[in-house]
Amino acid sequence: MLQALRFDGDALRAIDQTALPFEERQLVLHSADEVADAIRRLAIRGAPLIGVAAAYGVALDAPDGIEAACETLRSTRPTAVNLARAVDRVRAAADPVAEARAIEAEEIANSDAIAAHGADLLRDARRILTHCNTGALAAPGRGTALAVIAELFSRGGLQGVIATESRPLLQGARLTVWELRRLGIPHELVVDSAAAGLIASGTVDAVVVGCDRVAANGDVANKVGTYGLALAAQAAEMPFVVAGPTSTIDPDCPSGASIVIEERSADEVRRDFALPDTPCRNPAFDVTPAALVTALVTEQGVRRPGREPVRA
Amino acid sequence: MLQALRFDGDALRAIDQTALPFEERQLVLHSADEVADAIRRLAIRGAPLIGVAAAYGVALDAPDGIEAACETLRSTRPTAVNLARAVDRVRAAADPVAEARAIEAEEIANSDAIAAHGADLLRDARRILTHCNTGALAAPGRGTALAVIAELFSRGGLQGVIATESRPLLQGARLTVWELRRLGIPHELVVDSAAAGLIASGTVDAVVVGCDRVAANGDVANKVGTYGLALAAQAAEMPFVVAGPTSTIDPDCPSGASIVIEERSADEVRRDFALPDTPCRNPAFDVTPAALVTALVTEQGVRRPGREPVRA
Helix, strand or coil: CCCCEEECCCCEEEECCCCCCCCCCEEEECCHHHHHHHHHCCCCCCHHHHHHHHHHHHHHHCCCCHHHHHHHHHCCCCCCHHHHHHHHHHHHCCCHHHHHHHHHHHHHHHHHHHHHHHHHHCCCCCEEEECCCCCCCCCCCCCCHHHHHHHHHHHCCCCEEEEECCCCCCHHHHHHHHHHHHHCCCEEEECHHHHHHHHHCCCCCEEEECCCEEECCCCEEEECCHHHHHHHHHHCCCCEEEECCHHHEECCCCCHHHCCCCECCHHHHHCCCCCCCCCECCECEEEECHHHCCEEEECCEEECCCCCCCCC | CCCCEEECCCCEEEECCCCCCCCCCEEEECCHHHHHHHHHCCCCCCHHHHHHHHHHHHHHHCCCCHHHHHHHHHCCCCCCHHHHHHHHHHHHCCCHHHHHHHHHHHHHHHHHHHHHHHHHHCCCCCEEEECCCCCCCCCCCCCCHHHHHHHHHHHCCCCEEEEECCCCCCHHHHHHHHHHHHHCCCEEEECHHHHHHHHHCCCCCEEEECCCEEECCCCEEEECCHHHHHHHHHHCCCCEEEECCHHHEECCCCCHHHCCCCECCHHHHHCCCCCCCCCECCECEEEECHHHCCEEEECCEEECCCCCCCCC
């Protein structure tokens, strides 16, 4: 089984996701600073995974450097609320390493529960479209949305997956395709802007994505492009399902309007295509209103954000 | 003034659009086969421009090779109806070169009229989002959607443009940014999937795109990704304007369902990001239903496809 993170007591070993799919390289991180750097440059990514990585990062610098470690790790990425929560839990714990291990174990169990609930919900889906990467590289265990897909495939019935490439950093093209291949699940890769037309033409039966933060009213911040997929699914009267652990729900955030959207470097957009000084906008996430979300699948089961608040 | 094509009597000289923005290279094409090859590999692209290029391609092989030239050029790209129409006009003409020159002159005049009608319609827009490339590299003269944008800027009032990169071949990142820079129009480049969120957040006042073929009922085939932008504009109650000459309207095509969507090579999707044998879908276009099109701007004026047929 693929394991994106492995804590060995002295160091956090992590698959370097910037090197995939062409090279399987391992990072060995000895301090909170090294973990923070890996999170910042997306060598470690995915909301549940960066939460666990940050927990181990705090544990690595405890007890003496714990306050500075918490501050550094909290600032790495502003959108995922579970990262801040994991940092706080480890800081408050009597045994930081044990607490980080507990968070990891919880997320692994969450992943299995999400996979089962999601597969129950989508039992009739034959083809699914997904966005970005939400598998074992994004969350401890099997992942979130991709865990649902893997569970559906293992139960039989799922015929194939359409994966969006997920510009700018191509987590779909690089990571999701790599995971689907390991899992033996038939798949086709598309550019992001092909998704809406394929949804409209009935090429898939459902859209399933992960989430970086869910507001109390059910609005979902997720990888940029998610909102457009939700609009296309609504227009096609197709299920639009969001999968993630309750650790990504932020009860203190009333709606998507309060979610800070991380703006990343213009270089990610320009790459070697555009003239070097071209001005860019590069929001890493967008907000999908709760009304467009058919179902939110967490480890606790299935909720309907458009009809009820996600957390009372 | 930028001129993407120039016919000198013996050859068609064309800017090689595959080399932009880093190199301004000229192709010198002496036969229909050479023109067809340039169209196929998108060295010459944009519906109105490939129509004119094909017209000159037929003229280059006339009179002896005219039938074979017509067949070759017609088959280069299936979605743009004006290409087939231009080929037919030159074949039927007594003087093929004069006919090709006439088609070019008409499209240049169309471009000026589209620019004026579109700028009248959008006179209050301060910021516009556009997709793919629709400027002087896409149509003889000033272009279509980008001609509207350039005219708005020259009249004063337009503050800036958001250009989508337009994967897979990045006509936005490579060509639109290059044109906007030449025109001195402030701009920002975004990945395609960032557009919907920026539209929702009120970053722009209107979305303006070109068209590759318009069906009799007003459905629009255009660069893949256009449909998603139309959905986002509708959700934001923002004008979604399609600009193109009437030569792109196909009265024999009842609706978008009848439009053949060109499927291009998987290599365009995979580039050097994805594992080499990754299966892909690569539709070059999608169909936007007429109901989502606020206005269709042609050289004849402004029509409302959602409310009336585009051609009686």
